Amino acid sequence: MADKRDYYEVLGVDKTAGDKELKNSFRSLARKYHPDRSDDPDAENKFKEIQEAYAVLSDPEKRQTYDRFGHNPPGGSPFGGFGGGSFNINLEDILGGDFFSSFFGGGSRRSRNRGNDVIVRFSVNLESVYQGTSEELEIELPTSCEDCDGTGAEDGDIISCSNCGGQGKIRVRQQVGPFVQDVIRDCPNCSGMGQIIKTKCKTCGGSGQQVKETKLRFNVPKGAETGTRLRMRGKGEPALRGRGENGDLFIELEVEQHMWFERSGADLIMSLPLQYSELVLGTTIKLPHIDGSELKIVVPKMTNSGETIEIRGKGLPRTRGSGRGDVVVLVKLQMPDKISKSELKQLQAERVALSDDEIQEIIKSDAEERRQ
Ligand SMILES: [Zn+2]
Ligand SMILES: [Zn+2]
Structure with missing residues (x-):
């Protein structure tokens, strides 16, 4: 024991x-x-x-x-x-x-009989999140049956349950281990509804629900993220037999991947592969930005692979606070796919062999620079 x-x-x-x-x-x-x-x-x-x-x-x-x-x-x-x-x-x-x-039709009965919440997933692109948009969506949703007002009965043909006297609950004396206690249970005869449908509604087959094409209008908030839920109160599933309030409808947003931007909060991060000559000489790259404007990335001469360039205020709207995040460009050296024999010879001729000491010195100063 x-x-x-x-x-x-x-x-x-x-x-x-x-x-x-x-x-x-x-x-x-x-x-x-x-x-x-x-x-x-x-x-x-x-x-x-x-x-x-x-x-x-x-x-x-x-x-x-x-x-x-x-x-x-x-x-x-x-x-x-x-x-x-x-x-x-x-x-x-x-x-x-x-x-x-509270089991017997007190305050919480309504919430116990509340309809289920419904979640609808909706994809948006980064452009919509940048500006915030109004959207419209037509989907099939469970609604209360029009012919029986959600009761599930034909012409109101409902009778009170004789097993529970219409209460929906019954009291059962139960042995729990060594104890005897009275417990209140849903009446099995009427599944806790207190009523029994005599003739089922032909339109909904007694469920009280009908699936209907429904038009939803909602706003995608600026800066929304994947997983952001928009709540539409009372637009969910109707309560069982129309006796209680509707559930809520949630629209869960999924923000689609952008071709080159990754998100980090309100910042937009991208990597920019450049050739050796562009890193040495410097260059300016122009890209279409998600707000429709032109994103101009100025790469200064002698930029190292691994350095970042920040373009302030060109990121997503901040959900907390005001203003926008930044675009952060990570510059990378792009190795050529292939190299010709003559280029290879030229490189070998230009190559200056460094001593071990010199290599260590370069590694050390690079590490110090990164630490700053
Ligand atoms: Zn009953
Ligand atoms: Zn019906």
């Missing part, structure tokens, strides 16, 4: 805690780990642990025994805990009516 945690530790209270403190702590933990509510994968075990600790500590006699002997009292477990007895904790009393009433 695995080591059991101390009951006081489970409830996060000290050994001197009074009834009220125990109850408060149990209440907040039970709300957190109630298996109907919690997303924690281990919620059921945690919930059982909390219940057991509370069942023992809230009973003065059991608490006294536990304080003296811990989990292993002489003569077996008098707690009824994992020893085999049964605790009947009335969760509704302790957790309060509101915890359960």
